[in-house]
Amino acid sequence: MxxxxxxxxxxxxxxxxxxxxxxxxxxxxxxxxxxxxxxxxxxxxxxxxxxxxxxxxxxxxxxxxxxxxxxxxxxxxxxxxxxxxxxxxxxxxxxxxxxxxxxxxxxxxxxxxxxxxxxxxxxxxxxxxxxxxxxxxxxxxxxxxxxxxxxxxxxxxxxxxxxxxxxxxxxxxxxxxxxxxxxxxISLLDRTARRGEALAAFGLDPQWPTVLVTGGSLGAQRINEAFRGAVASLRSAGVQVLHVTGAGKDFEVDETGSGAPYVVVPYADRMELAYAAADLVVARSGANTVCELTAVGLPAVYVPLPIGNGEQRLNARTVVAAGGGLLVEDADLTTTWVEESLVPLLRNASGLADMAAAAASVGExxxxxxxxxxxxxxxxxxx
Ligand SMILES: CC(=O)N[C@H]1[C@@H](OP(=O)(O)OP(=O)(O)OC[C@H]2O[C@@H](n3ccc(=O)[nH]c3=O)[C@H](O)[C@@H]2O)O[C@H](CO)[C@@H](O)[C@@H]1O
Known part of the structure; x- marks a missing residue:
């Protein structure tokens, strides 16, 4: 690095x-x-x-x-x-x-x-x-x-x-x-030092593990829908979510009852705070997103955009090969995947730490x- x-x-x-x-x-x-x-x-x-x-x-x-x-x-x-x-x-x-x-x-x-x-x-x-x-x-x-x-x-x-x-x-x-x-x-971000401030900025609670969900600067419909369907189960599983949907793609969340917070924002002007709040990220593999997440050492689930000229799959190749991220096909990113695969991933603290170190090892x-x-x-x- x-x-x-x-x-x-x-x-x-x-x-x-x-x-x-x-x-x-x-x-x-x-x-x-x-x-x-x-x-x-x-x-x-x-x-x-x-x-x-x-x-x-x-x-x-x-x-x-x-x-x-x-x-x-x-x-x-x-x-x-x-x-x-x-x-x-x-x-x-x-x-x-x-x-x-x-x-x-x-x-x-x-x-x-x-x-x-x-x-x-x-x-x-x-x-x-x-x-x-x-x-x-x-x-x-x-x-x-x-x-x-x-x-x-x-x-x-x-x-x-x-x-x-x-x-x-x-x-x-x-x-x-x-x-x-x-x-x-972002390149000089100290995630640990800024975590408390970052969680407070988004109204999140330090007692829960945090997933940042982002579909890149314009948002990703499929990722948004998969997570929208999993709001209740994530809350009751004790997984807190910061979901950056893309402008005009945000939605209301039913926050009644107990459970971890699920916070929706259309766009994060201070993306460094979103990174400082997160333990794991689910994201499109736009080139900046990949480079930012490796630079700050965040483990991620990359869901490449299936259209365009195929650049997003290649963007994530190095970090995934290094063990700093997982690749999930767009078609496989469903509410069921979120409920059945994401929650166990987040509960495995040592696995996440290994992924974080691997991500950081390829960051520039x-x-x-x-x-x-x-x-x-x-x-x-x-x-
Ligand atoms: C659909 C599309 O055309 N996607 C392309 C676009 O993605 P996109 O515009 O999503 O680009 P990237 O993932 O590369 O970068 C997103 C950038 O926006 C910032 N950000 C994002 C969300 C937010 O709420 N706040 C914020 O500040 C991130 O910190 C990052 O710097 O450009 C990338 C770089 O050429 C390409 O790899 C993508 O294939």
Whole structure:
């Protein structure tokens, strides 16, 4: 496991490079928090290294970035969303026009921010940023979160100055393994020290073991339904639950009678507190979720999203092989599974401790510093 980088080591790194002055950078990523979390972690790291660096995020007005980026104190410029249709449709015929408008909006953001480097995190916001940067001769750095790269990053990687990947076996040629940039409230989290505060913040009770349930930044219908059906049995089994459902997917719980608390929240703005409260996590294996849980040493049951390009199964592969997590198929994640398999898992304290240690053994915590090194290098060398 990599030790968290201290402030001192960050400064040493910058000094060693002698080229850390980035000046102004455009960070492109949005849609889900899966792209926004690493963007914010990199922004924080660049700002720690260079307090007057100008940071501009490029996103859409519809994605989670519209709330999360300004909430963390960064400027957001928007591009129109360019959905990539999967089959011939009127939207496909309109694509060249909408892509052209998005590239122009990204180009305008480069001009107004004076960006010297464009960093993209994939997804539909990244494509116009990569194309605008190439047109302007501005160096591009690509960060791929997932074990299987998405389309935008495959395109960006063809002309990027640096390509960074989270997982060593991600097939992007010439990539540097930086790991995932994690927000410091997570990478430096001391779960034991923060547990009491975290339980109190969610109205949970220290006497019960705690399961955190999360379907990622948008929530997962199937996970939500499986747990919703098990509320009464979990409460009476003495298992307390913090269930983060995704915005607009929360539900009411009947808290009458005795039993452990079952707390439902639509979104956790302070995910580090949710992690500090938990003994075990049931989650989708989005790349950030996997990297955060291993960084903080939390055992987890991973339920990969069965659609998309299959990246979630691969994201969880290393931690599951190490013994830090279990893989459960989406179709098998039922109320019966929760009642019959999850409860015994939680009652096995020594088994959980072994899983926690195994999860921590594959956790990495300096992805923000390693990616910031590549951004500095790209800025110093220019186009
Ligand atoms: C459906 C979909 O498109 N999923 C993708 C999306 O997932 P998703 O957006 O769910 O991404 P991840 O699991 O990678 O990350 C979720 C992020 O949101 C944060 N968080 C989540 C819930 C919450 O209440 N509060 C909070 O802060 C987590 O701390 C984490 O930083 O991006 C990931 C990274 O590209 C991909 O691996 C997923 O396949």
């Amino acid at each position: 990599t030790a968290p980088a201290s402030e001192g080591s960050a400064q040493e790194r910058s000094a060693q490079q002698g080229s850390a002055h980035v000046g102004s950078v455009l960070l492109a990523g949005g849609g889900t928090a899966g792209h926004v979390s690493p963007l914010l972690a990199l922004a924080d790291c660049l700002r720690r290294r260079e307090p007057d660096v100008r940071i501009t995020a490029l996103g859409t007005s519809e994605g989670l970035e519209a709330r999360l980026v300004p909430a963390r104190g960064y400027d957001l410029e928007v591009v129109p969303k360019v959905p990539m249709p999967r089959r011939p449709s009127p939207a496909l015929l309109r694509l060249p026009g909408s892509l052209r408008r998005a590239v122009q909006a990204a180009d305008d953001a480069i001009t107004s921010s004076g960006a010297r480097v464009v960093v993209g995190f994939g997804g539909y916001v990244a494509t116009p940023a990569y194309l605008a940067a190439r047109r302007r001769g501005i160096p591009v750095v690509v960060h791929e979160q997932n074990a299987r790269p998405g389309l935008a990053n495959k395109v960006g990687a063809r002309f990027a100055r640096h390509v960074a990947v989270t997982f060593p076996d991600t097939p992007l040629r010439g990539a540097t393994v930086t790991g995932m940039p994690l927000r410091r409230e 915590r300096d992805g923000d510093e390693l990616l910031a090194d590549l951004v500095s290098d790209a800025a110093s060398r220019g186009a």
